[in-house]
Amino acid sequence: MTDFDVRTDARGIGVVTPxxxxxxxxxKQLRTAVSELVDAGTTKVVVDxxxxxxxxxxxxxxxxxxxxxxxxxxGDLRIARPTQQVVTxxxxxxxxxxxxxxESVDGAFDG
Amino acid sequence: xAEPVRLTLATGADETAxxxxxxxxQTLWEQAPDVGDLDRIRLETAVAEVIGNIAKHTRRLDPPGxxxxxxxxxVWCSDEEVGAEFVDNGLPVAxxxxxxxxxxxxxDAESGRGLALALAAVDQLDYERLSGRNHWRxxxxxGGA
Numbered sequence: 001m002t003d004f005d006v007r008t009d010a011r012g013i014g015v016v017t018p019x020x021x022x023x024x025x026x027x028k029q030l031r032t033a034v035s036e037l038v039d040a041g042t043t044k045v046v047v048d049x050x051x052x053x054x055x056x057x058x059x060x061x062x063x064x065x066x067x068x069x070x071x072x073x074x075g076d077l078r079i080a081r082p083t084q085q086v087v088t089x090x091x092x093x094x095x096x097x098x099x100x101x102x103e104s105v106d107g108a109f110d111g
Numbered sequence: 112x113a114e115p116v117r118l119t120l121a122t123g124a125d126e127t128a129x130x131x132x133x134x135x136x137q138t139l140w141e142q143a144p145d146v147g148d149l150d151r152i153r154l155e156t157a158v159a160e161v162i163g164n165i166a167k168h169t170r171r172l173d174p175p176g177x178x179x180x181x182x183x184x185x186v187w188c189s190d191e192e193v194g195a196e197f198v199d200n201g202l203p204v205a206x207x208x209x210x211x212x213x214x215x216x217x218x219d220a221e222s223g224r225g226l227a228l229a230l231a232a233v234d235q236l237d238y239e240r241l242s243g244r245n246h247w248r249x250x251x252x253x254g255g256a
Contacts, residue, residue, distance in 0.1 A: 021133060024163045025126050054133065056159040057225040064221045071218075085152045092156075092231040093224050094216040 002026035014042040019051040022059030034066035043075025046108040050081035078108040115189040116142045124169045124180035132162045143188040154193045157229035169201020194250035
C-alpha cells in the first residue's frame with residue numbers, strides 16, 4: 001500500500017510525497033495527485049521521492065505525464081531526493097536527462 | 112557459504128500479483144541478508160516489470176471478471192546469483208525480446224520502457240512459450256555493492 005502526502009507550500013509550490021512503491025498499481029494515484037494540483041492552478045510541482053522505496057516504468061510514466069501536464073499549464077514538475085533504486089531506474093532509462101534529481105524539496109525550483 | 116533460499120507464490124495473474132511478488136522478494140532479502148543492495152535493486156527492478164507485463168497482457172482478451180489466469184512465481188538466491196521465474200497460463204506474449212529497445216528520453220513516450228528496463232537491469236532475461244504456458248526466467252550474477 002502506497003500513501004501519498006499532498007501539500008502546497010508557502011510559495012504556492014505543490015509537493016507530492018509518495019510513501020512506498022511507485023509501481024503499476026500506485027502510479028495511477030500519482031497521476032491523479034499531480035493532475036488535481038495542476039487543474040487547481042498549482043502548476044509548479046515537486047515530487048519528493050525520499051520515501052519512495054521503488055519505482056517501475058509505470059511510476060516513471062506517471063512522472064512523465066505529470067511533467068507534461070505541468071509544462072502545458074505553464075509550470076514544471078521536478079523530482080527531489082530520490083532513493084538508490086530510483087536513481088538506478090532513471091539512469092538505466094536515460095530519463096535522468098528529462099527528470100533531473102534535485103537535492104532538496106525546498107530548493108527544487110531554485111535555478 | 113550460505114544455504115540457497117527459494118520461495119514460491121501462486122496467485123491470480125492480475126495487478127494484485129505485482130505487490131505480492133515484491134513482498135515475496137522482500138521476504139527473500141530478509142532470509143538472505145548478505146545480498147548486496149545493487150543485486151537486490153537489479154533483480155527487483157526487472158521482476159516488477161515482468162510481473163507487471165504478465166498482469167497487464169496475459170488476460171487482455173478475457174471477458175471482464177474472468178479469473179482463470181494464474182501465475183506461479185519463484186524467486187531464489189544462491190552464492191552465485193539471484194533470480195526469478197514466472198509461469199502463467201495466459202495468452203502468448205506477442206513480443207520478441209531481441210527487438211526491444213529503450214525509447215529516447217523525451218516526453219512523448221510515457222510508456223514502452225518496461226521490458227527494455229528489465230533487460231538493462233539483469234544479466235539474463237528469457238521468455239519461452241512451452242506447453243501452452245508463458246515461461247519467464249531472470250537472473251543476475253551476484254557481485255554488486
